[in-house]
Amino acid sequence: MSANPTTEAFGGLFIEVADTDLQFRQLGVSDATLTGRQILSFCDATPREEYVVLQWLANGDIEELREDEVVDVRAAAGAKFIVSKSDRLFRLVLNDRSLSWPERNISEASLRALGKIGEDQILHVRREEEIDAPIPAGGTLALGDLGVEVVYAKAAIWKLNVQGVTIESRQPTIEVRQALIQAGFDPEQGWIIVLKTADAKRQVGLDEVIDLRAPGIEKLRLTPREINNGEAAIARREFPLLLIDEAGLAQRAQRWETIVDGGRRWLLLHDVELPPGYSTTRAMIAVEVPSVYPAAELDMFYCYPALARLDGREIPQTQVQEPVEGRLFQRWSRHRGPGAPWRAGQDNVITHLALIEAALLREVEQ
Numbered sequence: 630m631s632a633n634p635t636t637e638a639f640g641g642l643f644i645e646v647a648d649t650d651l652q653f654r655q656l657g658v659s660d661a662t663l664t665g666r667q668i669l670s671f672c673d674a675t676p677r678e679e680y681v682v683l684q685w686l687a688n689g690d691i692e693e694l695r696e697d698e699v700v701d702v703r704a705a706a707g708a709k710f711i712v713s714k715s716d717r718l719f720r721l722v723l724n725d726r727s728l729s730w731p732e733r734n735i736s737e738a739s740l741r742a743l744g745k746i747g748e749d750q751i752l753h754v755r756r757e758e759e760i761d762a763p764i765p766a767g768g769t770l771a772l773g774d775l776g777v778e779v780v781y782a783k784a785a786i787w788k789l790n791v792q793g794v795t796i797e798s799r800q801p802t803i804e805v806r807q808a809l810i811q812a813g814f815d816p817e818q819g820w821i822i823v824l825k826t827a828d829a830k831r832q833v834g835l836d837e838v839i840d841l842r843a844p845g846i847e848k849l850r851l852t853p854r855e856i857n858n859g860e861a862a863i864a865r866r867e868f869p870l871l872l873i874d875e876a877g878l879a880q881r882a883q884r885w886e887t888i889v890d891g892g893r894r895w896l897l898l899h900d901v902e903l904p905p906g907y908s909t910t911r912a913m914i915a916v917e918v919p920s921v922y923p924a925a926e927l928d929m930f931y932c933y934p935a936l937a938r939l940d941g942r943e944i945p946q947t948q949v950q951e952p953v954e955g956r957l958f959q960r961w962s963r964h965r966g967p968g969a970p971w972r973a974g975q976d977n978v979i980t981h982l983a984l985i986e987a988a989l990l991r992e993v994e995q
Contacts, residue, residue, distance in 0.1 A: 644702050645709045646672055649732055651742050653709060661703040665694040672712045681718060681731050685709040689726040691743065693718060719772035722779045734769045740780060748801055748842070750782040766842050787841035790848035793909045793934030801842045806835040808849060812934075815955030821852040868894050870978060871923060877979035887918070890954050894918045896978065897953075906993025908937045914985065915951075915958050916978070926971030927981040930988075931958035944992055963988045 642661060646668070647653040656671055665682040674680040682694040694700060694710065702708045715731030722728070723744045740752055752764040755778075764770055764780070772778055787798045791812035798811075805824075809816040816835050824833045827845030839849075865886040870878075878885050884899040898914040913933045919925035933956050938944060946962040963984070965971060 666696040683711040691728040720777045746782045751785040755779040792851045813957030823850045874978035933958045935959035
């Protein structure tokens, strides 16, 4: 399909024409009222019976212009027409606008252009008996022989897993620094940050911008940057535990540290394996250790990252977050009942760990 030379020769009167690629070009016309047949002749569309003319109206609707139907192009300056080879039209509704389309498939890019929909929104196809289906970036929608597909756009929410914490963004891109802050991490702590996709991984810097629309974006992994002359990192022991605690943790092969943060004493248990039913398989567990322990009891525990059930059910009494060394731990308010009070001299970190394990298991068995 070709276009005649245009505009100045006809006193500036013109229309705009495109194929289904929607790459419009101006076409000068000498007559202010045109038929579909004339538009086909201007575009050298032959044989004419194999082509359709669609008018893209100012209100966003797209309608067929029959060969003998007349349109006044003066009333619609820069009137837009889609001329395409087709033996039938398919119908769809886009954001409450009725569209006719000359091909069985329509691209996501064309839908955005037709609906003037920005990348801050995601296109969805309405489904009657199942969840509405999103149209992926660069994808296509197949138009059925029967019925009318209904497509709508809604504000996009992109997700990124940052060291087990799922964050959401209403923008398609996010700076690594902002992602860490949003997930509750101190970006200045000195992390080695690795971006993992479906088939690769690479190290990224704090100032790098991640395009969340890229296929396969999965997660950011954080590793503390330690300088130790090539020796193995030494676990911190900023206050002592009981001998029975250390022996019990060693028997479990549990990696642990004791730290003081903001005047509070914390026992950190690394890579604790979780029972099935949570969205992550391992977590760090923190226990606050009073200065007069074991005379004072160990109470509650804290998880990092925040735990969530795979079935989406809310975990009660876990909504409070507690910062420890720049990371936000999820507080599990689990307390000893009156029938099983703290027994100084008998209870310790190991018996408290048994209560923690029971609480974690009970939550996913309900």
